[in-house]
Amino acid sequence: MKYVRMKQFIIHGDYDESKLLNDIALLSTMRKIPLNVVKRVILMKSPPRVKYAYVSGWGNDEFDQLQLTLKHTNALMQTENVCKTMGWLPPGVFCAGPVTGIGAAEVGDSGGALIINGIIQIGLVSYKMDSKSLVGYTNVSYFLDWIRRNSKRLYCEYGHLKTALKHTSAKLQNLAVCKSMGWLPVGTFCAGPVTGLGAANE
Incomplete structure (x- = not known):
């Protein structure tokens, strides 16, 4: 596993850990992270609807073992009614994955990207209920304006552009x-x- 040092970060100002509200943050790194096969990721306000998405991470496997290699799995996109079986669903959150069984993001995968069509990021791993395999994902489209605004802030105020305009x-x-x-x-x-x-x- 390779590591890249973090340079700066911005956490959503209304993040609430207890209620899992606004579970999103941005960070910049000291150097570029090589993406290998994927050269770039697209964020969209209205991404296409698909049946399956793709999630990856270094979290625990189905045997609760910590992984040192990047793992991935398909995630079935669920309806709002199915997602509500998880209990209260925070604004800006949707769910995906199997209702029960293996094949979902696990402990340690938080912040991992949920991807469709090989290049469009629609979600971030947020939380999972112990009683189900469903995973709650932060909706990237819901927070797109926040991402745009704070990406500029992260780059201009803390990054390469030192002089205020x-x-x-x-x-x-x-x-x-x-x-x-x-x-x-x-x-x-x-x-x-x-x-x-x-x-x-x-």
């Missing part, structure tokens, strides 16, 4: 004012205060 309003000036700058090239206009602060700079 600044902005200001710029008043559009008339031709007479613009000509006071001197020669005005064809197809050019001007904006900003005539004097003082509040204009674009070098």
Whole structure:
């Protein structure tokens, strides 16, 4: 098993461990993680409906043994009625996997991706009931706006872009004012205060 050091992380501000609400976080790593066969993952607001998805992880196997190699299994997408048999289903959560028996994500798989069509990520392993094999998955589509917003925050505030982007309003000036700058090239206009602060700079 190879390890990559984490650089920064953001946990959902309304995460509730006891109620399993908003069970999602983002992180950045010190270096790129090689994905081998899968070169990229797609997140969609409205992914296609399928019968089976695909989940992988380093969690315990069916014999409750910790794994050092990445394992995977198919996960049957369940209806809302079946999912409700797990008890209270938090907003932004769906379920998949067999109702009973083996073939579901296990302890240690939390945060693992649920994939359809080989490249579209629709869920994250969240929790599992002891009495059933059904697994509750954080719905990626439900949190897509949060993911987009905080991905930018993670990359810009904590990552590569160290300088904060600044902005200001710029008043559009008339031709007479613009000509006071001197020669005005064809197809050019001007904006900003005539004097003082509040204009674009070098």
